[in-house]
Amino acid sequence: MGVPVVGVVGGGQLARMMVPAAVELGIEIRVLAEVEGSSARLAATQVGDYRDVDTVMAFAKDVDVVTFDHEHVPQNVLRAMVDAGISVQPGPDALEFAQDKLRMRERLTELGAPVPAWAAVSNAEELQRFIDEHRGVAILKTPRGGYDGRGVRVVRSGEEGADWFQDFDRLLVEELVEFRRELAQLIARRPSGEIRVWPVAETVQRGGVCHEVIAPAPGAGSGANRFAEVATGIAESIAEGLDVTGVLAVEMFETTDSRLLVNELAMRPHNSGHWTIDGSRTSQFEQHLRAVLDLPLGDPAALDAHSVMVNILGGPQEEAITDRFAVAMEHVPDAKLHTYGKSARPGRKVGHVTVTGDDLDEVMYRARTAAGFFDDPDTETDTGTDTDTDTATETSTSTNTEETR
Numbered sequence: 001m002g003v004p005v006v007g008v009v010g011g012g013q014l015a016r017m018m019v020p021a022a023v024e025l026g027i028e029i030r031v032l033a034e035v036e037g038s039s040a041r042l043a044a045t046q047v048g049d050y051r052d053v054d055t056v057m058a059f060a061k062d063v064d065v066v067t068f069d070h071e072h073v074p075q076n077v078l079r080a081m082v083d084a085g086i087s088v089q090p091g092p093d094a095l096e097f098a099q100d101k102l103r104m105r106e107r108l109t110e111l112g113a114p115v116p117a118w119a120a121v122s123n124a125e126e127l128q129r130f131i132d133e134h135r136g137v138a139i140l141k142t143p144r145g146g147y148d149g150r151g152v153r154v155v156r157s158g159e160e161g162a163d164w165f166q167d168f169d170r171l172l173v174e175e176l177v178e179f180r181r182e183l184a185q186l187i188a189r190r191p192s193g194e195i196r197v198w199p200v201a202e203t204v205q206r207g208g209v210c211h212e213v214i215a216p217a218p219g220a221g222s223g224a225n226r227f228a229e230v231a232t233g234i235a236e237s238i239a240e241g242l243d244v245t246g247v248l249a250v251e252m253f254e255t256t257d258s259r260l261l262v263n264e265l266a267m268r269p270h271n272s273g274h275w276t277i278d279g280s281r282t283s284q285f286e287q288h289l290r291a292v293l294d295l296p297l298g299d300p301a302a303l304d305a306h307s308v309m310v311n312i313l314g315g316p317q318e319e320a321i322t323d324r325f326a327v328a329m330e331h332v333p334d335a336k337l338h339t340y341g342k343s344a345r346p347g348r349k350v351g352h353v354t355v356t357g358d359d360l361d362e363v364m365y366r367a368r369t370a371a372g373f374f375d376d377p378d379t380e381t382d383t384g385t386d387t388d389t390d391t392a393t394e395t396s397t398s399t400n401t402e403e404t405r
């Protein structure tokens with residue numbers, strides 16, 4: 001048997017973090033990057049437009065399976081590969097629901113998944129009607145193209161969506177959910193049906209961008225309340241109902257009245273799962289490669305009682321991120337530092353730090369301390385500037401301020 005070859009469309013940090021896992025598994029990985037000098041440039045065998053059928057077909061012709069660093073590959077490109085007999089994981093029928101939020105809400109409702117109250121609206125009058133029926137405020141989203149707080153806004157008047165109605169026939173409007181915190185349930189599924197689930201994690205947002213991840217979510221440990229079991233059941237039903245293969249991230253709200261509501265989906269490795277590189281027996285990147293090749297899945301159990309991952313947002317503006325390695329390592333020697341080979345820019349995800357251990361307060365303190373050596377506080381929360389591909393999900397705004405810690 002030859003060495004399996006996985007082709008990854010997209011050259012962002014997710015593709016970059018698949019490389020070590022591929023090397024350890026003895027898998028050859030090839031990347032179709034959007035630009036020269038991408039985050040995944042070490043494995044970038046081709047640079048080209050992922051929206052062009054001929055470019056993607058030329059890239060895919062000699063690989064065993066094609067998977068993705070992002071969900072933005074157009075349906076006609078995906079289906080051209082399938083029609084040519086190329087294994088595409090996840091497939092176009094599943095990716096459709098990660099690409100279009102209206103289709104996602106429609107399908108999740110059909111599956112009986114718990115979601116916020118929502119509607120498709122085509123004009124200001126329909127939007128105003130929904131707002132009036134939901135306490136005078138709502139969340140408005142573009143069906144396509146949003147990420148990290150872009151393509152989502154709080155509205156109190158139908159006229160506040162006027163500019164978006166010029167670009168989209170329909171918009172997604174949802175109730176403004178009052179929530180205690182946000183959770184992410186990562187799950188992996190392979191084509192033959194095997195499923196493995198990581199501990200549910202809590203995500204903390206800053207300026208609409210994921211800033212911290214705590215795994216497992218406090219209160220979700222063995223023998224704790226039932227929400228971890230419920231989160232797992234929701235994710236499994238979605239993965240099977242949408243026929244997702246590879247890693248799936250299901251982002252949820254834990255509401256103030258103790259419900260779980262599905263917010264967003266990502267059908268690929270996800271920022272909320274970066275802790276698994278250092279904190280799980282099988283990382284989300286290794287698991288994704290196993291899954292798309294339909295290999296037996298690994299054990300996702302946590303290695304320590306707690307893992308805390310903190311994103312490095314923006315990074316040092318006047319020096320290289322590596323210039324700060326020594327001081328961070330000296331002060332927090334057990335911190336695992338990960339950088340993405342990207343230049344600093346306000347709001348940009350340029351790396352992350354993970355610390356694991358038995359005492360959550362100590363683990364959180366050490367992770368924040370290590371990450372703090374890389375941040376420029378005046379610029380790190382300026383969002384909406386990073387167009388790299390680990391940015392495909394959004395987070396609604398809540399009237400509850402405690403979840404921002």
